[in-house]
Amino acid sequence: MSQFAINLLFVGGSFALYIGIAIWARAGSTKDFYVAGGGVHPVTNGMATAADWMSAASFISMAGLLASGGYANSTFLMGWTGGYVILAMLLAPYLRKFGKFTVPDFIGDRFYSKTARVVAVICLIVASVTYVIGQMTGAGVAFSRFLEVPSSTGIWIAAGIVFLYAVFGGMKGITYTQVAQYIVLIIAYTIPAVFIAMQLTGNPIPMFGMFSTHTESGVPLLAKLDEVVTALGFRDYTADVDNKLNMVLFTLSLMIGTAGLPHVIIRFFTVPKVADARWSAGWALVFIALLYLTAPAVGSMARLNLATTIFPEMAGQVEDYQEALANPILYEERPDWIRTWEDTGLITFTDHNNDGRIQMYNDANPGFQPIASELGWEGNELTVNNDILVLANPEIANLPGWVIGLIAAGGIAAALSTAAGLLLAISSAISHDLIKNTINPSISEKGEMLAARISMAGAILLATYLGLNPPGFAAQVVALAFGIAAASLFPVLMMGIFSTRMNSKGAICGMLAGLLSTLLYIFTYLGWFFIPGTNMLANVESNWLFGISPLSFGAVGAMINFAVAYAVSSATEEPPQEIQELVESVRYPKGAGAATGH
Template sequence: MLDAWTLFFVITTFALYIGIAIWARAGSTDDFYVAGHDVHPTVNGMATAADWMSAASFLSMAGLIAFMGYGGSVYLMGWTGGFVLLALLLAPFLREFGKFTVPDFVGDRYYSTTARIIAVVCALFVSFTYIAGQMKGVGVAFSGFLGVPFEWGIAIGMVIVFFYAVLGGMKGVTYTQVAQYCVLIFAFTVPAIFMSLIITGNPVPQLGFIGEAKGEGVAMLTKLNTVLNDLGFGEYTRSDKARIDMFCITAALMFGTAGLPHVIIRFFTVKSAGAARVSAGWALVFIALLYTTAPAVGAFARINFIDTVNESTYIADNEDYDARAAEIEADGGKPVPTWYKTWETTGLLAFEDKNGDGVMQYRGPDAPDGVENEVSPDRDIFVLANPQIANLPGWVIGLVVAGGLAAALSTAAGLLMVISSAVSHDLCRRTIFKDMTDKDELRVARASAAGAVLAAGLLGIFSSQLGFVAQVVAFAFGLAAASLFPVIFLGIFWKRMNREGAIAAMVTGLATTFGYIYWFKFVDTDPAHWLFGVSPEGIGFVFMWVAAAVGVVVALATKAPPQDIQDLVEDIRVPGMRTPHGSGDTEMAPLSDR
């Protein structure tokens, strides 16, 4: 029954997504890049929420909160605060400028082909790093319900996303993301309600999280703290992370959000700067439904995992599970749960019988009884595995699988649009082949999206070496914060910022942040050597200030921007003073290099 329900939800939702992509097939470059600029703000808000709530939000955030406790809140706070920053500080002004992409903004604002090309490189670095995390999420979801290796799960996801991203462009992606939001939010909240009722007796997960454990007369979080302490883990409501690192990770996620190309481009799909503000408000409402539920899901997941796995007797693959489980129960023991055996086939759960007693010991580094830990779970599986761990109905389990896939694929599609537009529009039409027709550009956009799907799949397989989904995504946010945020922010709010300063800032931010991440993930993995105690996930915030300072110094030391550029900066800060590109008969002429 589990397989039947899962297949039903997955096949039904995928058929819906592909059907929408065919219905909303892009017929022009405007449709392919920005959905014709005519998406309703509420619809765009829902699509933005789906684009924003990726596999990191749906699959990984609750899982990392489950295992990091309070320390995992940096992701929740950073991503939420970042979207507010983007909605209030940048989105309306970028929409008023009216270009297709972030490199388009950089190229015209800084009157430079070189700046445009560097912005393309930054956007590709950020997007490919981000999409690696999404494809890992796709692999986790597919491997979990199909029982295939992780790599095969990614390959299947590549085929699906190819259809609706390459065929429909931004128009198809937008309306597909509306459907995906409905699927993912329903899939996330329904099992959370079930688990809250089981563990706390309260149907509202947010209230159950801070309430009492059912029938025990003690706060749910107090019970969890006690259990974790007894097993040698730190208290759930405390964090071992250094305060400076928590601050920097939170800030890198915030400012990185405001520099993410795939989120910014969503605000170009509405008619005006005012509509961009309204759609941002709706997106925050839609995002809050999941983000306020995630801490409860994480806490419930940790309790259920410990209850079902710790002190369970392992059953080998060559044994008859039912017969051996009955034998274990007859002797007063607890057999390894069936959900564990299901996920073990994916390679995302592992048991090493270190003492040879056949009993699974789940312990922390400071276990009072001195027992070594024998169970190694991948944090990214827990939202998907939660309904199975809690023995929820088969239809709930199938729904969650469909929701996880919707979350990963919706963001992957948005990122593919950034990659394809960066190659076809910013690199080809605006830089190399300036006489390219709309028809040729559309062909190149589809071809580059197809190539990006293949590259994304390979990166997804590689990302398993980098860490869990949210950690990989955090690297993308750091790159965006250091390379793109300074030039976007200064380009809007400081008219003295020139092309030399922008180029210097982007190169500095990208090179330092990427170099730091690479060095401390692959060369020197000792945290004691981190600069100021800041991890690779948070270093983008530090180098953001370095990049901004370099940009300002270089700008002041070189010639000021032309007067028409300075007038343009004044104009875009007053919505309605100019006609945005694509919103009417008057289009701003591209600015040539000076």
């Protein structure tokens, strides 16, 4: 059987499974549609949350980011897991006790204001739509590679699949489908990692293998990796970071952005009890950590594997790295996986000095220049896109064809499950918060569900369109989504629970101040609405305020939000008595019913 047929079998088989589950768990009421009838077990819910949370970025990109950045990119690992601690302690149990369907529901009721509700809807839609574009693009790339179709066709296939199960299934369908997707993606991620850890260190558990001895050279794996990358003129893999302020703020932005993203929060409305919301956050993090603890091992081992593939003499015990440098492999003798990925354009080779060999090194490092000239090198000849590392991993390690098919199904599951969760958050914000609670309160339950499905279809079309014509800023879009959620929604949610004094004027001013300051800072360096050339300052570290990058500004925006809300609220009247009582009642679990709409 050809690799293409195997891929088709795995991807098609997993789809049949998801769609089957979606049909089996069809939503019958608005409550089923939005919060799965409030009856999902905490472990099940934790697994679904993990699938929801781990997008194409976690599955496909993160190991590549770690491989290229080493220690400096640990921020992604800590940022995307630490947010669950905040969720479990500061938000999830109280929002579950409050017992409504959506995030704007809470903000609208707690701050007794339609304006606050509408501002929250806007923040939610902007954050979710920007995030969903990246998922559609990611799914499109995975489809096009494994089904051998153009990437635009890939995106349309992805849109069709998401449409089928998200629109008909609602939350109930999505929850059980996501459990299946989690299982597919975690198996797909771990199997190749275990094989590679075995090959390199003899230890089958990747997270331990990473810190054990590299069998071929007898040196600890990370020490070996440091030696190899510095020999090629790159930074130490484990080197420390100078700009610690920026590192701290970036991690903080990702953490509170995680806690403020509506499609994650909405998950905690689906468990039966308040105590379950706490357990559920813990289980979600356990399931996420299975992938996140493996990713650094995948990243470091792939980086080492890549270097020793090109410079085979570096693999064993090396007396003199200078000598090993002199003998990279011949282009004609390159392994098959390099050939396959060259076809996609994600690996490129240019023989600058026409010696027929592959030279891979850091040609941007002036300190390495003398060594390169001595060897007769005229520039780096091999460019490898970071995003292919996870997808190419089984091929690099010579694993059988079914593992490659499994990776394809896993990557697509990661992208689709996140897209579906985000679309559900968008559609409930439009049908429930905007139409039912603001524009037309007399709408019937059937009408509301129809509106939810129509807005979901609309959101899919918009995301597909933007995915087909990406404005070319994938990393910034994801950072913007986190920045917006961190700077606008999180502080207001937290103050709504922890302060009885916070009133509607404070909340509205806080949200707007946080949102606008963050957008202003980002647009100053990246261009107005990301249109290239309209930025007012070049995006380089010397221009940043106090060395804070635009991607890290969400944390500062959140602080501005807190400060403005506090100042405005103190200067204006207290919230009404019944609101203060409402705040006190969400603080303890007693009397929590199932989630209700009214």
